[in-house]
Amino acid sequence: xxxxxxxxxxxxxxxxxxxxxxxxxxxxxxxxxxxxxxxxxxxxxxxxxxxxxxxxxxxxxxxxxxxxxxxxxxxxxxxxxxxxxxxxxxxxxxxxxxxxxxxxxxxxxxxxxxxxxxxxxxxxxxxxxxxxxxxxxxxxxxxxxxxxxxxxxxxxxxxxxxxxxxxxxxxxxxxxxxxxxxxxxxxxxxxxxxxxxxxxxxxxxxxxxxxxxxxxxxxxxxxxxxxxxxxxxxxxxxxxxxxxxxxxxxxxxxxxxxxxxxxxxxxxxxxxxxxxxxxxxxxxxxxxxxxxxxxxxxxxxxxxxxxxxxxxxxxxxxxxxxxxxxxxxxxxxxxxxxxxxxxxxxxxxxxxxxxxxxxxxxxxxxxxxxxxxxxxxxxxxxxxxxxxxxxxxxxxxxxxxxxxxxxxxxxxxxxxxxxxxxxxxxxxxxxxxxxxxxxxxxxxxxxxxxxxxxxxxxxxxxxxxxxxxxxxxxxxxxxxxxxxxxxxxxxxxxxxxxxxxxxxxxxxxxxxxxxxxxxxxxxxxxxxxxxxxxxxxxxxxxxxxxxxxxxxxxxxxxxxxxxxxxxxxxxxxxxxxxxxxxxxxxxxxxxxxxxxxxxxxxxxxxxxxxxxxxxxxxxxxxxxxxxxxxxxxxxxxxxxxxxxxxxxxxxxxxxxxxxxxxxxxxxxxxxxxxxxxxxxxxxxxxxxxxxxxxxxxxxxxxxxxxxxxxxxxxxxxxxxxxxxxxxxxxxxxxxxxxxxxxx
DNA sequence: CGGCAGTACTG
DNA sequence: CAGTAC
DNA sequence: GCCG
Numbered sequence: 001x002x003x004x005x006x007x008x009x010x011x012x013x014x015x016x017x018x019x020x021x022x023x024x025x026x027x028x029x030x031x032x033x034x035x036x037x038x039x040x041x042x043x044x045x046x047x048x049x050x051x052x053x054x055x056x057x058x059x060x061x062x063x064x065x066x067x068x069x070x071x072x073x074x075x076x077x078x079x080x081x082x083x084x085x086x087x088x089x090x091x092x093x094x095x096x097x098x099x100x101x102x103x104x105x106x107x108x109x110x111x112x113x114x115x116x117x118x119x120x121x122x123x124x125x126x127x128x129x130x131x132x133x134x135x136x137x138x139x140x141x142x143x144x145x146x147x148x149x150x151x152x153x154x155x156x157x158x159x160x161x162x163x164x165x166x167x168x169x170x171x172x173x174x175x176x177x178x179x180x181x182x183x184x185x186x187x188x189x190x191x192x193x194x195x196x197x198x199x200x201x202x203x204x205x206x207x208x209x210x211x212x213x214x215x216x217x218x219x220x221x222x223x224x225x226x227x228x229x230x231x232x233x234x235x236x237x238x239x240x241x242x243x244x245x246x247x248x249x250x251x252x253x254x255x256x257x258x259x260x261x262x263x264x265x266x267x268x269x270x271x272x273x274x275x276x277x278x279x280x281x282x283x284x285x286x287x288x289x290x291x292x293x294x295x296x297x298x299x300x301x302x303x304x305x306x307x308x309x310x311x312x313x314x315x316x317x318x319x320x321x322x323x324x325x326x327x328x329x330x331x332x333x334x335x336x337x338x339x340x341x342x343x344x345x346x347x348x349x350x351x352x353x354x355x356x357x358x359x360x361x362x363x364x365x366x367x368x369x370x371x372x373x374x375x376x377x378x379x380x381x382x383x384x385x386x387x388x389x390x391x392x393x394x395x396x397x398x399x400x401x402x403x404x405x406x407x408x409x410x411x412x413x414x415x416x417x418x419x420x421x422x423x424x425x426x427x428x429x430x431x432x433x434x435x436x437x438x439x440x441x442x443x444x445x446x447x448x449x450x451x452x453x454x455x456x457x458x459x460x461x462x463x464x465x466x467x468x469x470x471x472x473x474x475x476x477x478x479x480x481x482x483x484x485x486x487x488x489x490x491x492x493x494x495x496x497x498x499x500x501x502x503x504x505x506x507x508x509x510x511x512x513x514x515x516x517x518x519x520x521x522x523x524x525x526x527x528x529x530x531x532x533x534x535x536x537x538x539x540x541x542x543x544x545x546x547x548x549x550x551x552x553x554x555x556x557x558x559x560x561x562x563x564x565x566x567x568x569x570x571x572x573x574x575x576x577x578x579x580x581x582x583x584x585x586x587x588x589x590x591x592x593x594x595x596x597x598x599x600x601x602x603x604x605x606x607x608x609x610x611x612x613x614x615x616x617x618x619x620x621x622x623x624x625x626x627x628x629x630x631x632x633x634x635x636x637x638x639x640x641x642x643x644x645x646x647x648x649x650x651x652x653x654x655x656x657x658x659x660x661x662x663x664x665x666x667x668x669x670x671x672x673x674x675x676x677x678x679x680x681x682x683x684x685x686x687x688x689x690x691x692x693x694x695x696x697x698x699x700x701x702x703x704x705x706x707x708x709x710x711x712x713x714x715x716x717x718x719x720x721x722x723x724x725x726x727x728x729x730x731x732x733x734x735x736x737x738x739x740x741x742x743x
Numbered sequence: 744c745g746g747c748a749g750t751a752c753t754g
Numbered sequence: 755c756a757g758t759a760c
Numbered sequence: 761g762c763c764g
Contacts, residue, residue, distance in 0.1 A: 420761090427761090433747065434761035462762050500753090502758050530754065532758085576760095589760095624752050624759085635751070637759080654760080670760095681748075692749080 094176055094214055095124035102126055103140040103149055103167075115141060118173065118688025118698075130154065132162050140226045141170040158230055166231070172216070172224035177698045177717055179214040180728075405448040409472045412481060413439055413465070419484045422492045424503035438465055440742070449473060491515055499536030499543055499623070499652075535621045539639065542650040546584040553578075554642055555588055555618075555651065562612045563592070566605050570594050575656065575670040581737035587652035588640070589670055596660045604630045606657050610638075617643045620650060632659045633694075662694045664721040669693035675741035683729050695719030696728060 100119055104112055119126050119139070127135055130153035138161065142149055145158055145167070153161075161167065216224070225231050404410055417435035420428040438460030449455050455466035472478050488510050494517065495506035512525035520527050521537060529537065536543065556574045563570045573579070576589035592609070594602035607629040613619040619640050626634035636655040641648040658666040669677060669692070684691035689698050697714035718724045726733050 430747065431761050434763095437747095438762080460762065464761060500758065504757060530758095532753075587760095626752075635760080637752085674760095678748080 094122035094180060095119060097136075097212075098124045099134055099136045100124045100126050101130045101135045101138045101153070103130075103138055103142065103145070103152065105142055105149065115170065115173075115688060122176075132165065135165055138165055138167040138226070139170060139173060140167065145227055158227055161230075166221075167226040168221075168224045169226045172221075174698055174715055175216045175220070175224060176214045178715060179216065180717075183214070402446075404443055406442055406445060406469075406473075408476070409449065409469050410439060410443055412472045412478050413442070413468065416468075416478065416481050416484060418493075419481070419489050422489050422496060422503065422506070424507045428503075434460070435465070442469075495520070497544060498533055498540060500530055500532035501536065505533075532623050535623060535639065539621075539650040543652065545649060546586050547588075547649065547651055548584055549578055549582060551642070551651070552585050552588045555640060555653070556590065558618060558642065559590065559609075559613065562616065562618075563605070563609055566608050566612070567594065567600075567602070569598070569600070570602055570605055573667075575667070576654075576672065579671045579736045580673060580740055587654060589654045589656060591656045591658055591663075591666060591670060593658045593660050593663045593666075601632055601660070602657060603632050606630075606634070606636065606655060610636065610655070613640070619653070623652075631657065633657060633662075658693075660720075662719040664723075664725055665691070665695045665719045666693050667722050668725060671736050671739060673740055673742050676739040679741070680725075680729065680731065683731065687729065689717070689729070690714060691725070691729075696725050 102112075102116060102119065104115065116126055130138070140149070147156065150156060150158070155161065158167070222228055222231070413435055417432050417439065420432040420435065438458065441458045441460050445458055447454075449458075449469055452466045452470050455461050455469045456463070461469070468478055468480065488507075491510055491514075492503070492506045495501050495509055495514075496503065498517075498520075509520065509525070509527055512527065514520055514525050514527060517537065517540065519525065520529070523529075552574060556572070556578075560572050563572050571593050573591045574588060575591050576587065577585045578588065592602055592606060594600065594605070610619060610622075610625075610629070619638050621639040622636075623639065624635075624637040626636060628634060629636075634657045636657075638653050638655075639650045640653040641650050656666065656670055668680065681691045684696060689696055691697070695716040696718040698717045718728055723733065
C-alpha cells in the first residue's frame with residue numbers, strides 16, 4: 001500500500017488496479033491543471049512523443065516553470081491507461097450485467113473491500129444501497145441472514161425481497177471464478193496437446209465469451225442459495241437433461257432452458273422468472289460500463305446515507321468503478337497531457353544529452369511498454385510480440401544508467417541507511433527500510449532537487465528526509481551521518497558479515513568486548529558460535545563475494561546429472577537472480593519438482609540428491625536442513641563449490657522442493673525480484689485474490705460460526721503455470737529478466 | 744497511532 | 755521463543 | 761522514517 005510500492009509495481013509490472021492509481025492521479029490533476037492547459041502541448045498523443053516532441057520543444061521553450069515535478073505522475077498516467085486496457089480486458093464481464101447488493105458485515109473492512117473489488121473488477125455493478133428496483137442479485141458473505149444484517153437493507157424479513165432477486169452466498173462468486181479457471185485449464189491442456197503457438201488469448205478471455213458463460217448451471221444453484229427455502233422449487237424449468245461438466249455447454253443449456261428469450265441469450269440475468277427490472281440497457285446483455293450503471297446509482301452519490309456504515313465505503317467503491325469503466329475520463333486525458341508535457345520538458349532541459357545513453361524515462365518505457373498499448377513505434381522493433389528467445393543476458397546493462405543529478409544525496413543517504421541497518425531495534429530497522437524505499441525514487445528523480453518542497457514530492461520522502469536532502473545539497477554533508485556513525489558500527493558490520501549473525505548477536509558480542517573476527521574465532525569473552533556461524537566465519541571472505549552467472553550455470557550443469565540419475569523425471573531449474581538474467585548472483589537457487597502424471601512424486605529425491613552431492617564434493621556444508629526432507633515442499637540451505645577446481649570459492653546454494661501443481665506460483669515467487677513479487681501480491685489482493693508461493697487463491701472461506709477464523713485461505717484457482725497467474729491477474733507477461741524493479 | 748510479508752529453520 | 759535468512 |  002505504500003506509495004513507493006505502487007510506483008515500483010506500476011512502473012514495471014503494469015499490474016495495479018485502477019484504484020491504486022487514484023491518489024497520485026487526483027493529486028496530479030489538481031496541482032498541475034493550470035500548467036497543463038497552458039502548455040500548448042496538450043494535444044499530443046503518446047505516439048507522437050519522442051522524436052516529434054523533441055523538435056517541437058524548441059518552439060515551446062519559453063513556458064512557465066512548473067510548480068511541481070510531474071516526474072512520477074507521468075508514469076502514473078501511462079500506467080493508468082495501460083491498466084484500463086488490461087485488467088478490464090481480462091476479467092471484465094464475468095459478472096457483466098449483474099447489479100449486486102453485497103450483504104456483508106463490516107467488521108472486517110479489508111475483507112469487504114476485497115469482495116467489492118472482486119465483484120467490480122469482474123464486471124458487476126455494486127449497489128451502494130439495497131434498492132429492489134435496481135438490484136438483480138444479492139450476494140451475502142454472511143453465514144446467516146439474521147435481522148441485524150437485514151436492517152442494512154431496511155427490511156425485516158427476506159420475504160420482502162422480490163422473488164426475482166436471487167440471493168446467493170459468496171461461494172457463488174468463488175464458483176464463477178473456478179469455472180473460469182476450469183475453462184482456462186482446458187485451454188492450456190489443449191495448448192499443451194497441440195504443441196505451441198496456440199492462441200490462448202482468443203479462447204481464454206472472458207470477453208470473448210458471452211456474458212454469464214461462467215455462471216454455474218442452474219442445478220448447482222441450490223448450493224449457493226443463501227436461503228434455499230425462500231427460492232422454493234420454482235418453475236425454473238430446470239434442465240435435467242444430461243449435461244457434462246464441460247464449460248462449453250453451459251451457455252447452451254442456460255440459453256435453452258433457463259433464460260427467456262428477451263433477457264436471454266446474452267444476458268447473465270439469473271432471474272428468468274421475472275423481467276429484468278433494472279434498466280433496459282442491461283437487458284441487451286452488452287456490458288456497457290458507465291452508461292447503465294449511472295442510472296441506478298446516481299441518487300446515492302449525492303447523498304450518502306449516514307446510517308449505513310458502508311455508505312462511505314461504497315461511495316468510494318463507486319468512484320473506483322467509475323474510474324475503471326470510463327477510460328476516456330477527463331482526468332485521464334489531463335494526465336495524458338501532463339505526460340506529454342513532461343516528456344517535452346525533459347527534452348528541452350537535457351539538450352540531447354540523453355541521446356546516447358538511454359535516459360531514465362526511456363528506460364521506464366522499455367519496461368512499461370510490454371504489450372505495446374500505444375507507444376512510440378520506433379521502439380517497437382526491439383521487442384517481438386509473444387516470441388521467446390529473449391536475450392536476458394544482454395538486457396539491462398546495469399552500468400548504462402544515466403547520471404543521477406542527486407548522486408551526492410543518494411550516496412550520503414545510502415550511508416546513513418547502512419548505519420541504521422546494522423543497529424539493533426525496530427526504530428533503526430524501519431528507518432533503514434524507509435530510506436531504502438525513498439532512495440529508489442531519489443535515484444530515479446531526474447532533476448537536481450532545489451527545495452524541501454520539491455524533495456517531499458518524491459514518494460517515500462517525508463519531512464525528515466527532505467530536510468536531510470537539503471542539508472546535503474546545501475552543505476555537502478550531513479551532520480546526522482557523523483552523529484550516527486558511532487564507533488561500533490564498523491565492528492557491527494564486520495560481525496554481521498558472518499552468515500547467521502544479525503544485529504542482536506553482533507551487538508552482544510560488541511558489548512562483551514569483541515572487536516575483531518579473531519576475537520570471535522577464538523571464542524573470547526564467552527562467545528559461542530552456532531553451527532551456521534562457524535561455517536559462516538570459516539568462509540567469511542568467500543561468502544562476501546558475488547559469483548558470475550557463468551559459475552551458477554556451471555554449478556547447475558554439474559548438479560543436474562546427479563538428479564537425473566536419481567529420477568530422470570525430476571525437473572530442476574535455477575531460480576533467483578540467475579533466472580532474472582543478472583550478470584552476477586549472490587547465491588544459487590535450484591527448484592526441484594517432478595510431474596505426477598505417473599503417480600510418482602519427487603518426495604525423497606532431495607535427500608538422495610544432497611547425499612550424492614556431498615559425496616561428489618559439490619556440497620560442502622549444510623546450513624539449514626528441512627525438518628522433513630521428504631516433504632514435497634521444503635527448502636534446503638547449504639554451501640557448495642565447483643569440484644576439482646582449484647581456487648573455487650564457496651557459494652551459497654538453496655534447493656527448493658516444490659509440488660508439481662504449485663510450480664507456477666513457485667516460479668514466480670522464487671524468481672522475484674522482491675519488489676516485483678510485492679506488486680503481484682498487491683494486485684492479487686486488490687482483485688480479491690491472494691498470492692503466495694503455493695498458488696493464487698480466490699474467495700477466502702471463513703468459519704461458519706466464528707468469522708474471524710479462516711477455515712482455509714480460499715480456493716486455489718491457479719498455480720501450475722506462471723502464465724495463468726499472470727493472465728488472471730491481468731498482468732502482461734514478463735520474462736524473468738524483465739521482472740527487475742530494484743536496480 | 745499502527746503497519747511496513749510471510750514463512751521456515753536453529754538453538 | 756528470539757534470531758536469522760530468504 | 762513514511763504513510764494512511
